[in-house]
Amino acid sequence: MKVxxxxxxxxxxxxxxxxxxxxxxxxxxxxxxxxxDGSVLIHEKTGDEKVKISQPMKDHTAGIExxxxxxxxxxxGVVSSMEEIxxxxxxxxxxxxxxxxxxxxxxxxxxxxxxKDLAPLHTPANVMGIQACKALMPDTPMVTVFDTAFHQTxxxxxxxYSLPYECYEKHKVRKYGFHGTSHRYVTxxxxxxxxKDVSQVNLxxxxxxxxxxxxxxxxxxxxxxxxxxxPLAGLTMGTRCGNIDPAIIKYLMDKENWxxxxxxxxxxxxxxxxxxxxxxxxxxxxxxAAKDGNQRAQLALDIFIQRVRNYVGAxxxxxxxxxxxxxxxxxxxxxxxxxxxxxxxxxxxxxxxDPERNNIRGKETYINTLTSKIRILVIPTNxxxxxxxxxxxxxxxxxxxxxxx
Ligand code: ADP
Numbered sequence: 001m002k003v004x005x006x007x008x009x010x011x012x013x014x015x016x017x018x019x020x021x022x023x024x025x026x027x028x029x030x031x032x033x034x035x036x037d038g039s040v041l042i043h044e045k046t047g048d049e050k051v052k053i054s055q056p057m058k059d060h061t062a063g064i065e066x067x068x069x070x071x072x073x074x075x076x077g078v079v080s081s082m083e084e085i086x087x088x089x090x091x092x093x094x095x096x097x098x099x100x101x102x103x104x105x106x107x108x109x110x111x112x113x114x115x116k117d118l119a120p121l122h123t124p125a126n127v128m129g130i131q132a133c134k135a136l137m138p139d140t141p142m143v144t145v146f147d148t149a150f151h152q153t154x155x156x157x158x159x160x161y162s163l164p165y166e167c168y169e170k171h172k173v174r175k176y177g178f179h180g181t182s183h184r185y186v187t188x189x190x191x192x193x194x195x196k197d198v199s200q201v202n203l204x205x206x207x208x209x210x211x212x213x214x215x216x217x218x219x220x221x222x223x224x225x226x227x228x229x230x231p232l233a234g235l236t237m238g239t240r241c242g243n244i245d246p247a248i249i250k251y252l253m254d255k256e257n258w259x260x261x262x263x264x265x266x267x268x269x270x271x272x273x274x275x276x277x278x279x280x281x282x283x284x285x286x287x288x289a290a291k292d293g294n295q296r297a298q299l300a301l302d303i304f305i306q307r308v309r310n311y312v313g314a315x316x317x318x319x320x321x322x323x324x325x326x327x328x329x330x331x332x333x334x335x336x337x338x339x340x341x342x343x344x345x346x347x348x349x350x351x352x353x354d355p356e357r358n359n360i361r362g363k364e365t366y367i368n369t370l371t372s373k374i375r376i377l378v379i380p381t382n383x384x385x386x387x388x389x390x391x392x393x394x395x396x397x398x399x400x401x402x403x404x405x
Contacts, residue, residue, distance in 0.1 A: 001395070002026070002084055003388040004071075006064075007091040008129025010121065011035060013063050017071055017078060017085065018388040026078040027071060031063040043070045051076050060132040068136060088133050088142040089391030091383065092126045093178065094119035095146025101390040103398055104130060104142040118172065119230070141398065143391040150180030153221040161229070177225035179207045183215040185386040186328045186379045189364065191220065193377060194323055202322040204315045206308060207381065209329030210238040210281065214308065216315040224318070226311055232268060235307045238281035241271035242307060276300035283331050283338070305341050312342065316349050316374065324375035325351065333380050334361040343376060350374045
């Protein structure tokens with residue numbers, strides 16, 4: 001089965017076409033600036049040079065139309081006709097109460113729209129991607145894979161905030177957690193590496209990228225995670241502040257005369273490593289500036305590392321010692337020095353990093369010493385593959401049920 005994976009943002013669409021026979025990526029690409037001047041598609045057939053096509057794309061349907069055209073293109077395409085694409089998997093940031101991936105029906109779309117206030121920037125954009133695909137491929141089955149679903153196993157004492165109970169009952173204010181597809185993927189890989197069944201692994205999964213979150217996994221299930229009601233909570237990130245004292249919000253609004261939208265923008269887009277360093281949200285730039293003696297860049301890195309260590313320590317203690325700690329996503333997979341500093345002086349709780357083994361980027365491997373009680377794993381994440389796997393499984397099950405035993 002060939003599965004098209006779609007990640008639709010407000011003005012962009014990322015895509016991959018995956019051949020499930022061997023789980024290889026046939027082609028991938030990105031549409032940017034939808035509905036704006038300078039709309040562009042960058043398409044890459046595996047093994048070929050990237051091609052860039054600039055043409056007006058007024059909406060997501062126009063964007064997906066061009067993607068499908070490229071996938072079936074004589075020169076740059078990878079399928080002979082659109083019918084070869086047997087299913088579409090959509091990445092959905094906020095799945096509300098959905099506990100696992102589902103086949104797309106009108107009810108699913110309605111449920112997403114009904115809960116769009118929970119993720120007002122993401123949900124409408126995700127739904128636009130679904131609707132564009134439905135319009136262009138009405139007979140192709142589709143599946144939604146939710147970033148929140150993996151965390152639906154968190155117990156109430158973890159996901160409830162200490163607010164008046166009505167805030168939860170009336171407005172669904174609770175911890176949802178994000179990056180679930182990534183945490184689930186690395187959990188499965190870690191179980192494989194540890195030669196254990198997924199239902200038996202206890203892990204601390206550190207997804208450290210532009211957005212970062214750590215997840216505590218017990219018996220293969222998410223029991224806690226650092227992101228919250230929104231992805232703003234938890235760790236210091238590229239541009240997000242992570243946990244701060246909520247009283248700061250009113251204080252700063254009063255002092256700076258900021259509106260609620262302005263403070264929201266500051267917390268989401270101008271804080272974190274960018275806000276502290278004043279250099280960049282990209283860790284490579286910040287590390288370089290710190291090496292050149294920029295003290296605020298160094299401070300930003302120190303803050304990031306300290307917050308990661310805080311949660312690793314807490315989750316390791318709560319699990320009474322996991323089997324492994326996982327590093328994944330851009331920084332987790334590539335940040336050699338950052339990994340070393342995060343794991344420094346943690347031998348008391350059973351974490352010992354081997355600096356030589358740690359000298360790798362983007363490779364699935366162990367980086368702990370032989371005497372470390374807790375394994376340390378680097379696992380490149382692959383959210384698209386996870387989405388494609390769920391999509392194939394659901395679509396195949398559906399076919400069996402329709403055809404009958
Ligand atoms: P996103 O959340 O957008 O998917 P990524 O997982 O791609 O983000 O992570 C992006 C981050 O990873 C950037 O801050 C980037 O600096 C960092 N990163 C990528 N390569 C390296 C590297 N070699 N060393 C340190 N950080 C890196």
